[in-house]
Amino acid sequence: MSTGAISTSSSSSSTSNIAIVPPMLPDASLQVSNLRISEADIGISRDCISEFLSTHSAYELLPDSGKVIALEVSLPVKQAFHILYEQVVSPVDMGIPVAPLLDTCSGEFVGVLSPLDFILILKEVPNGTLFWPMLKKSCIQLGNRGSNLTEEELETHTISAWKEAKQQLSSQMVLHGQSQRQLIHAGPYDSLKELALKILQNHITTIPIVRSLLQEDSFPHLLHLASLSGILRCICRHFRHSTTSVPILQQAIFTIPLGTWVSRIGESNGNQLAKLKPNESLSRALTLLVQAEVSSIPIVDDNDRLLDTYSRSDIISLAKDKVYARIRLDETSIYQALQLRNNASPSHGSVTGQRFHTCLRSDSLLKVMEQLATPGVRRVIIVEAATNHVEGIISLSDVFRFLFSMP
Amino acid sequence: MGNVNGRYEIEDDNSFGRSRPDADDSSVDVCGTRSVDSVDECPPESPGRSRTPLMFAPQIPVPPLQSSDNLYNEHHLWMKEPDQSSEVYLEKGIPTLFTWNYGGNVVLVEGSWDNWASRKPMQRSGKDHTLLMNLPSGVYQYKFLVDGQYKCIPDLPHITDEMGNATNVLDVHDYVPENVESISEFNSPPSPGSSYSLSLPRDKDFAKEPPVVPSQLHLTTLGMPDTDESSLKPQHVILNHLFIEKCSPSQSMVALGLTHRFQSKYVTVVLYKPTKR
Numbered sequence: 177m178s179t180g181a182i183s184t185s186s187s188s189s190s191t192s193n194i195a196i197v198p199p200m201l202p203d204a205s206l207q208v209s210n211l212r213i214s215e216a217d218i219g220i221s222r223d224c225i226s227e228f229l230s231t232h233s234a235y236e237l238l239p240d241s242g243k244v245i246a247l248e249v250s251l252p253v254k255q256a257f258h259i260l261y262e263q264v265v266s267p268v269d270m271g272i273p274v275a276p277l278l279d280t281c282s283g284e285f286v287g288v289l290s291p292l293d294f295i296l297i298l299k300e301v302p303n304g305t306l307f308w309p310m311l312k313k314s315c316i317q318l319g320n321r322g323s324n325l326t327e328e329e330l331e332t333h334t335i336s337a338w339k340e341a342k343q344q345l346s347s348q349m350v351l352h353g354q355s356q357r358q359l360i361h362a363g364p365y366d367s368l369k370e371l372a373l374k375i376l377q378n379h380i381t382t383i384p385i386v387r388s389l390l391q392e393d394s395f396p397h398l399l400h401l402a403s404l405s406g407i408l409r410c411i412c413r414h415f416r417h418s419t420t421s422v423p424i425l426q427q428a429i430f431t432i433p434l435g436t437w438v439s440r441i442g443e444s445n446g447n448q449l450a451k452l453k454p455n456e457s458l459s460r461a462l463t464l465l466v467q468a469e470v471s472s473i474p475i476v477d478d479n480d481r482l483l484d485t486y487s488r489s490d491i492i493s494l495a496k497d498k499v500y501a502r503i504r505l506d507e508t509s510i511y512q513a514l515q516l517r518n519n520a521s522p523s524h525g526s527v528t529g530q531r532f533h534t535c536l537r538s539d540s541l542l543k544v545m546e547q548l549a550t551p552g553v554r555r556v557i558i559v560e561a562a563t564n565h566v567e568g569i570i571s572l573s574d575v576f577r578f579l580f581s582m583p
Numbered sequence: 584m585g586n587v588n589g590r591y592e593i594e595d596d597n598s599f600g601r602s603r604p605d606a607d608d609s610s611v612d613v614c615g616t617r618s619v620d621s622v623d624e625c626p627p628e629s630p631g632r633s634r635t636p637l638m639f640a641p642q643i644p645v646p647p648l649q650s651s652d653n654l655y656n657e658h659h660l661w662m663k664e665p666d667q668s669s670e671v672y673l674e675k676g677i678p679t680l681f682t683w684n685y686g687g688n689v690v691l692v693e694g695s696w697d698n699w700a701s702r703k704p705m706q707r708s709g710k711d712h713t714l715l716m717n718l719p720s721g722v723y724q725y726k727f728l729v730d731g732q733y734k735c736i737p738d739l740p741h742i743t744d745e746m747g748n749a750t751n752v753l754d755v756h757d758y759v760p761e762n763v764e765s766i767s768e769f770n771s772p773p774s775p776g777s778s779y780s781l782s783l784p785r786d787k788d789f790a791k792e793p794p795v796v797p798s799q800l801h802l803t804t805l806g807m808p809d810t811d812e813s814s815l816k817p818q819h820v821i822l823n824h825l826f827i828e829k830c831s832p833s834q835s836m837v838a839l840g841l842t843h844r845f846q847s848k849y850v851t852v853v854l855y856k857p858t859k860r
Contacts, residue, residue, distance in 0.1 A: 241816045241849040248856040255836055259855055278854060334857075364845065387845065397843065399850050414722045417695040 208540040213427050221424035225579055228414060229369035229407070234362055234385050237371075237406040244384075244398050249277045249286055249336045253297060256289055256335055261495035261520070273492045276359070276384045276398060277335060285359050285386060285396060287339055291488040295462050297338065298491070298500060361386045364399055368407050372576050375404055381471070381554070404572040409549040416542060425542040429558065432541060434578045435570035437558070451476050451566060454483060458513045459505035461486050472555050474532075474566050475510055481564045482557060484514055485532040493520035534559045537567055548572050676717025677755055681705065683712040683736070687729040692716075694725030694753075702728055724750040800824060803842065817842045817849050834858065 245263060247256050260273040277287045361384045362371050375383055382403045388396040419425045424432065438449050450468050452461055454475050464473055465488050472487035493516055494500040518531075533547050533556045547556050548570075555571035577583070683690050683705060690712040691702040705712035724742070726749075727734050735741050735749045743749045799820040821842055828838035837858050842851045 235846065235848075238845070238848045238850070240847075241851070243851040243853065246852060246854045248854060251836065251855060251857050255855075255857075280856070397845070397850070398852050399845055413720065417698070417721055417723050 208428050208538065209426050210428050210431060210538065212431055213424060217423040221422045222579055222581065224422050225411060225415070226369060228411065229372060230367050232368050232410060233365050234368060234371050234400075234402060235364045236368070236410055237402050238364070238385070238400045242400055244401055245275045246278045246285075246398055247275045247289060247335065249279045249339075250334045253293075253335055253338050257294060257492070257495045257500070260289070261492050273489055274382045274401060276401070277339075278398075279336075283396075285361065285384060285398065287359055288380075288382070288384065289335060290381065291491050292466070293338065293342070294491050294494075295466060295488060296342065298494070298505060299459065299462055299466070359384070362402065363387065368410065371402055372404060372407050373580065375402075376573060376576055376580070376582060379469070404576055405549060405551060405554065408545055408572065408575065409551075412542070412546050412549045416546070419542060425545070426540050428538045429535070429541055429544055429570065430537040432578070434541075435558070435568050435574045437568035438566065449474075449566070449569060451480075452486070452510060453477065454511035454514070455509050457506045458503075458508040458510055461510050461513070462491075462505065471571070472532075472569075474557055474569070475514070476566055479563075480566060482532075482534065482559055482566050485555075485557065486510055486514065487554075490514075490517045493517035496520040532557060535570075536561050544570055545575060548575060676719055679716050679718050679753070679755060681714045681716065681725070683727050683729070684710060685729070685734070685736075686710050687712070689730055691728040692725060693728065695723050696721075696725075718755050720755050722752065722754050724752050726750050803840070817851070819844075822849075 245259065247259065256275070260275060263273055263275075274288055274290045276285050277289055278284075279286045360374060360378050360380060362374060364385055364387055371383060375381070382401045384398055385400040385402050386396045386398055415422050415425065429435070436449050450464055450470060451474050452464065454477070461473060465471070465486075471489075472485050474482055475484045475486055477483055490513070494503070494513075496516070496519070499516060533550075533553050535544050535547060535556050535558055537558050537560075544556055547553060555569050557566060558568040558570065559565060560567055681692050683692075690705045690707070692705060692714055693699055693702040696716075696718055703714055703716070705714040727736070733748075735751050737749075739751050740753075741749050741751045799818070802818045803821045803824075803826055822844055823841070826840040828840070830837055835857055836855055838853055838855050840851060840853045842849060844850075
């Protein structure tokens, strides 16, 4: 049984695409090509990667010894917030603070709790009457029960209650894929291609890999939370030494129709690149994160130079010391929110102290893919070398949409 | 660690480039867990798990040699698992052994690890040529230059391009997937012959102290501070045991942890549940 995964990879390598392997090629193949890439080369590269993804299964994404967190669906949302915060702060950060939800009554996984849920709660809280009393309860001990909710109702504001409320919200707002009732999941033997397509088509970031044993257990076994980052890591590992078989890897990224770029004169750009200044309010940032359906916004100064980024997952840093209960979103600036985030997880960030990743427009696609394959990195910001101006963003889903020729 | 430490087609076929003595296999068949191999009991020929070179011959893991007596003797050694783990490879090299058994005077190896830039000569001993290299985990292509001619080993995985040039392909893993079914001791023993006539525990039984937890069960990775290295492989003894977080009775939430094995990989699931009032 355990030979399954290994023999798959060995058979795929013997039947994989034609790879032109020049015996003694000088370093020319390592150079980044700045020429416009031909359609034929794009086609070859897509086919090669597509074949690789179809022949490898999700089992390869599983780490040798992995850990996953699951939450029971009747937990209060507030506690879930704190649990995910602890996950993010720990030195072993697996990236996105997402947890699948288990319903012990039905014995099934019914959904996933992600930073977007917290953003929606915090945004809706001042407006709605649902959760503010519950959150307030943590800092106001007995105090003013100005809420018109009874104690019993407070206790029921669990994750399951939130998910139902979200259904109603999503009918008002147009949220991609948020009206799903079923858990989107995958099995350990699904091919990587199916996995990537599921993630892209449902506009989600992580997908739980669940093994359901129909005959033996009543509980499905949660194996892993897969994301595009893991799949990209597999691709990079396989192709980083055979760049000749995937010619597009050596192309500079500005020659490839990939990512969201600051629109230049003469070019029509469908997606505008959202940017914010640090003195703008946090509520504006959260609104933009939800409505523009982006997961991160670059923060620039007055000269359009990149300072930092604010991502959806940064909302978790508000759980430290229960800051979310004390602040008002429209009175907090992004700058303060970034400081809170930096205080919350001081162990993060690379050697330079940066929590975001940048690249140049002349970098090769392989280099950008390697950056995106790092756990926890979901987008790379393209900056101009000297001035640090923001030129564009390439995210994981951008890369995969390009590889699958999806719009 | 390599995935090809097993022996393939055992004694019959000698064309797979295996020229290692038998004793080297014992480093992998003793058992699947890492801790045992780093103990001194390993025979002197095998340099210990952290440096056992990979063999290319089979890419399919095969049942390692059975050495049933060793497995039980080393159970007690699991207690003193050494803290320093030399098996964190990440981007470091994994020792990989290339072997060419088809004769020739001067044999060199070149491959895609440095983009075919350099050729390395192999050490010769009689008809066999070997070379040990450190390669980071990944997929590589390689060829042999035998007396000026490019050749491949046809029995190993290879790919051929349009012009008919063939290269061998190697997938260097950084872990050894376990082939648990092959270890006979993992078969559950049959039930003992006596009858199960013990009555259900009554209240007075619950008033007594519970039996002491076996000390092996304290080896769980749950609750331990996370380190920067990838999680250590859990011991087999703690698999399929449910652990509960120690907490005060007034706490409204409790964490349950379970480690189970899925094929060759281990998954630790932590479930947070509200406690009922």
